[in-house]
Amino acid sequence: MTENTNGSGGNVGLAFIVGGLLVVVAVLAWFMFGRGGAIDNTSDINVEVELPEVSAPAVPGSN
Template structure:
């Protein structure tokens, strides 16, 4: 039987997967931590919610 004397054939797939995972982690870290240079959001948001008064219907026989 022929043996693989190179020693790197079995780990090529694993190295590709680990490299891909590192790229994904780096992109996620950039989106989460590296976007601090965005413009400041200084909008004044003032929400006033006025709901009409709702009364329960009269119960028959409670007079």
């Protein structure tokens, strides 16, 4: 009597990993290409910031 044993258990794990990677790539491709890519925001945003002048305190003994 001959017993055939093959190590196909590792292949199942590898198949799940490859399948998971394919799902991730498909989701990323849908977000990048299926929805029109990056949002084209051509709004003109002009922000002006004015801060009050801050001076350092006087050093003691420098008179």
